[in-house]
Amino acid sequence: xxxxxxxxxxxxxxxxxxxxxxxxxxxxxxxxxxxxxxxxxxxxxxxxxxxxxxxxxxxxxxxxxxxxxxxxxxxxxxxxxxxxxxxxxxxxxxxxxxxxxxxxxxxxxxxxxxxxxxxxxxxxxxxxxxxxxxxxxxxxxxxxxxxxxxxxxxxxxxxxxxxxxxxxxxxxxxxxxxxxxxxxxxxxxxxxxxxxxxxxxxxxxxxxxxxxxxxxxxxxxxxxxxxxxxxxxxxxxxxxxxxxxxxxxxxxxxxxxxxxxxxxxxxxxxxxxxxxxxxxxxxxxxxxxxxxxxxxxxxxxxxxxxxxxxxxxxxxxxxxxxxxxxxxxx
Amino acid sequence: xxxxxxxxxxxxxxxxxxxxxxxxxxxxxxxxxxxxxxxxxxxxxxxxxxxxxxxxxxxxxxxxxxxxxxxxxxxxxxxxxxxxxxxxxxxxxxxxxxxxxxxxxxxxxxxxxxxxxxxxxxxxxxxxxxxxxxxxxxxxxxxxxxxxxxxxxxxxxxxxxxxxxxxxxxxxxxxxxxxxxxxxxxxxxxxxxxxxxxxxxxxxxxxxxxxxxxxxxxxxxxxxxxxxxxxxxxxxxxxxxxxxxxxxxxxxxxxxxxxxxxxxxxxxxxxxxxxx
Numbered sequence: 001x002x003x004x005x006x007x008x009x010x011x012x013x014x015x016x017x018x019x020x021x022x023x024x025x026x027x028x029x030x031x032x033x034x035x036x037x038x039x040x041x042x043x044x045x046x047x048x049x050x051x052x053x054x055x056x057x058x059x060x061x062x063x064x065x066x067x068x069x070x071x072x073x074x075x076x077x078x079x080x081x082x083x084x085x086x087x088x089x090x091x092x093x094x095x096x097x098x099x100x101x102x103x104x105x106x107x108x109x110x111x112x113x114x115x116x117x118x119x120x121x122x123x124x125x126x127x128x129x130x131x132x133x134x135x136x137x138x139x140x141x142x143x144x145x146x147x148x149x150x151x152x153x154x155x156x157x158x159x160x161x162x163x164x165x166x167x168x169x170x171x172x173x174x175x176x177x178x179x180x181x182x183x184x185x186x187x188x189x190x191x192x193x194x195x196x197x198x199x200x201x202x203x204x205x206x207x208x209x210x211x212x213x214x215x216x217x218x219x220x221x222x223x224x225x226x227x228x229x230x231x232x233x234x235x236x237x238x239x240x241x242x243x244x245x246x247x248x249x250x251x252x253x254x255x256x257x258x259x260x261x262x263x264x265x266x267x268x269x270x271x272x273x274x275x276x277x278x279x280x281x282x283x284x285x286x287x288x289x290x291x292x293x294x295x296x297x298x299x300x301x302x303x304x305x306x307x308x309x310x311x312x313x314x315x316x317x318x319x320x321x322x323x324x325x326x327x328x329x330x
Numbered sequence: 331x332x333x334x335x336x337x338x339x340x341x342x343x344x345x346x347x348x349x350x351x352x353x354x355x356x357x358x359x360x361x362x363x364x365x366x367x368x369x370x371x372x373x374x375x376x377x378x379x380x381x382x383x384x385x386x387x388x389x390x391x392x393x394x395x396x397x398x399x400x401x402x403x404x405x406x407x408x409x410x411x412x413x414x415x416x417x418x419x420x421x422x423x424x425x426x427x428x429x430x431x432x433x434x435x436x437x438x439x440x441x442x443x444x445x446x447x448x449x450x451x452x453x454x455x456x457x458x459x460x461x462x463x464x465x466x467x468x469x470x471x472x473x474x475x476x477x478x479x480x481x482x483x484x485x486x487x488x489x490x491x492x493x494x495x496x497x498x499x500x501x502x503x504x505x506x507x508x509x510x511x512x513x514x515x516x517x518x519x520x521x522x523x524x525x526x527x528x529x530x531x532x533x534x535x536x537x538x539x540x541x542x543x544x545x546x547x548x549x550x551x552x553x554x555x556x557x558x559x560x561x562x563x564x565x566x567x568x569x570x571x572x573x574x575x576x577x578x579x580x581x582x583x584x585x586x587x588x589x590x591x592x593x594x595x596x597x598x599x600x601x602x603x604x605x606x
Contacts (some may be wrong), residue, residue: 004342004343004344057447058447059443059446059447070344070345071344072344072349077351079350079351079352079353079449080342080344080349080350080351080449082447082449082450083349083350083449084347084349085447087443087444087447089440089443089444091443092440093440093441093442093443093447094440095368095441096439097375097376098371098372102371106364106367106368107444109360109361109364109367110361110365110445110450110454111448111449112357112360138375154444155444161345161347
């Protein structure tokens with residue numbers, strides 16, 4: 001075959017399209033992932049993140065567009081792509097009936113390692129991922145977090161230059177999520193290129209160098225986490241007044257302090273105000289006290305994915321009603 | 331794709347690693363054996379997968395022999411040479427049906443996502459379990475013959491004849507399994523595979539010479555029974571086990587098996603590759 005062109009891009013995709021019946025799950029997405037970076041694809045359920053990843057990983061045929069990985073055409077050379085990409089799915093893709101070490105040994109053998117070499121690598125990976133004591137236990141007995149870690153270990157056996165992580169922490173409890181982040185950070189330190197999908201803004205913020213926001217099969221924004229966050233303010237002040245009749249007066253005070261009117265929320269006396277700096281919350285509260293207005297509650301929250309969505313798309317992430325079945329199916 | 335079977339594979343340099351454009355024949359074999367290892371482990375840890383090949387031969391042999399023996403052959407003893415060979419084919423067929431159902435069930439599991447994402451020959455996940463299932467066909471055939479011997483079956487072909495019949499049963503089970511494997515790659519669920527397989531299996535077993543001599547049937551039915559591949563296998567197994575003769579029937583049975591594999595193996599691989 002013709003030599004693969006040298007390229008700085010790990011992933012170059014343009015105009016990706018996937019339709020399920022008459023639903024366009026992915027509707028012309030362009031992605032460029034540079035070598036050595038962690039690229040996050042952020043979006044709500046059903047936005048087309050997993051479908052995009054599956055097309056790039058040769059798990060789903062593309063209905064339109066072009067894609068190459070390290071210069072290798074995805075459509076024409078699926079077998080080569082599979083040698084370059086390690087995939088960690090949203091659902092742990094490991095064998096329930098096998099033990100931790102049997103799983104890794106099998107995947108090593110399937111990728112051409114000798115039996116002895118596969119055993120050594122399996123042992124190393126299990127230790128590195130804190131699964132040493134679960135080596136000889138069947139996966140059925142593993143917790144969700146352990147499965148995900150084993151799944152991640154499984155995609156590293158052949159030390160692929162590009163790793164796909166599809167919602168690596170969805171469904172995990174906060175502590176396990178923290179552990180998973182730590183593991184992913186270690187990978188990044190080793191210099192791997194990572195393409196990550198997530199529903200969580202803080203996850204993308206924690207891990208990714210650059211983020212593409214995807215909504216209803218279309219890329220709606222792209223940039224560094226900081227760029228995205230400044231578009232919505234760094235945090236939100238949620239206020240609720242004791243006396244709903246004081247709402248208008250309070251909104252006035254907030255606008256005077258922050259220079260921008262707060263958004264009134266449906267419940268009586270409630271309002272949300274975007275803050276560029278969390279410390280501004282104190283200024284607002286002092287101003288309210290000085291005006292003799294009494295609050296029932298006040299909380300400062302980091303921007304959520306929903307707010308990023310509101311700011312970028314003008315609609316809430318949660319009112320996605322057309323979640324395609326294929327996103328969840330395998 | 332059948333192209334994955336071709337031995338010519340080129341390599342190319344991507345970053346600092348050498349990648350192949352397609353798996354070599356050697357890789358394909360190694361990968362198939364690794365998948366067979368997985369299937370055997372799974373069988374060992376799920377004993378219920380053995381029910382059909384252990385209980386059924388015992389139950390059906392005794393049941394059919396005592397119920398039909400007198401009516402069809404005059405006595406149980408005289409019926410045994412017919413019914414044992416018939417049940418051999420029947421258990422091989424049910425065991426091969428399970429191959430398709432279990433493949434479908436397996437394909438719905440998360441681990442198949444990984445198999446698909448790995449650089450392995452697309453045929454390996456199908457051939458692997460097929461190799462492992464040889465153990466199931468062997469168990470079914472052995473138990474059926476042993477039950478027959480216990481009930482007083484004395485095969486005229488002697489040890490070589492019985493061994494040959496045993497081997498042909500296993501070959502037939504393995505070959506027929508590709509029909510059900512193909513169904514497994516096409517159907518939407520394991521239940522669907524089961525349903526369709528039943529509709530294939532019952533006519534194939536009962537519209538054959540498995541339990542009754544074909545010449546007792548009406549002409550139109552006899553015509554079908556004679557070309558039914560299961561009948562071909564049963565006639566061949568009877569010639570081998572009861573008469574110790576390698577007849578043309580054996581040739582026809584092997585040819586029938588070869589045709590089934592030649593048609594359904596490529597179809598299965600193609601349909602499995604398309605699924606992703």
